[in-house]
Amino acid sequence: VIQARNISYGFGDTPLIQDFSVKIMRGDRIGLIGNNGVGKSTLLRLLLGELQPQTGTVKHGSNLQIGYFDQLRTELDPDKNIAENVGEGRDYIRIDGKDRHVIGYLRGFLFSAKRAMTPVKALSGGERNRVILAKLFTRPINLLILDEPTNDLDIETLEALENRLTEFDGSLIVVSHDREFLDNVVNRILVFEDDGQIREYVGNYSDWVRHGRHLAEMDRPSSQQRDSRPAGGAGVQRKPAKLSYKQARELEQLPARIEALEAETANLQGKINDPQFYSRPHEDVQAMLDQLQSKTAALEDAVERWAELEALQEAFRQRRNELVDRG
Ligand SMILES: Nc1ncnc2c1ncn2[C@@H]1O[C@H](COP(=O)(O)OP(=O)(O)OP(=O)(O)O)[C@@H](O)[C@H]1O
Ligand SMILES: [Mg+2]
Secondary structure, eight states, X not given: OEEEEEEEEEETTEEEEEEEEEEEOTTOEEEEEOOTTSSHHHHHHHHHTSSOOSXXXXXXXXXXXXXXXXXXXXOOOTTSBHHHHHHTTOSEEEETTEEEEHHHHHHTTTOOTTGGGSBGGGSOHXXXXXXXXXXXXXXXXXXXXXXXXXXXXXXXXXXXXXXXXXXXXXXXXXXXXXXXXHHHHOSEEEEEOTTSOEEEEXXXXXXXXXXXXXXXXXXXXXXXXXHTSOTTOTTTOOOOOXXXXXXXXXXXXXXXXXXXXXXXXXXXXXXXXXXXXXGXXXXXXXXXXXXXXXXXXXXXXXXXHHHHXXXXXXXXXXXXXXXXXXX
């Protein structure tokens, strides 16, 4: 797919990459790891052909179709909505040989039909990443190059991405600091090591760690963590790290329910505040007061439940981020 021979590159007189060679074969799934600023993104751009090596050569195989998710996320049109960006103006896109409506396709990337109509400039960083990923997979690509795709992704999106990558049968090169993500998607590791060399290991990140290796800026192996993993089962034992399906649906529906209850209580309160209210028949008065009381209680319950689920989701997100940022 790609063959790099003895390539070197540096900005000014600091060499980043020295005399590096690699052969990337069809179906290889490579994780690229290293501390911040060591030259990972630069190496990707050399492999892509965006940068020319100062010495050595980079050769691409024939029919190579590259999808590139760049760290700066430069490719969306901020004024267009999600569906327009992903479909490039078309309602139907061709995915794995089938025509799919762009809105249906976006559901797989966790965008509701309504959200899909939101202009990209109004999105959060995490949502933007999701749009770029969705767009990337609409193309007929056989080599996917991802530069830190997991930054700002919530756990659901991360898992959706892992699933999509597992189905993807082309070659993959991915830069990431997320150990669990790498364990789930790669089978070769290239490491920018402390001595300035880039070395290769067969296996996933945990296999590399088992050789006693670590980097300052990666999720560092604690012996405890390693011991609790079953031999050979890296990445299999994922803790329940997200809301259950039921909880997620509940969380999704609560804002609408809260809004409806707020409207109902406000409406009742308005009637009760009317100076004529207590001149109504006693049963009516009592019924409305009871109703207000029960609706208010229901509203409080809903708000409390919503806060509880949000906190739970946030805790999952944080746990995830700690795994990503540790070190
Ligand atoms: N266009 C440029 N001109 C000068 N120096 C640059 C340029 N691009 C990158 N560098 C420097 O080269 C070094 C490597 O950058 P690169 O982006 O490849 O690192 P990285 O490993 O991807 O880092 P990060 O983990 O932060 O993404 C950094 O010190 C960076 O400041
Ligand atoms: Mg980088």
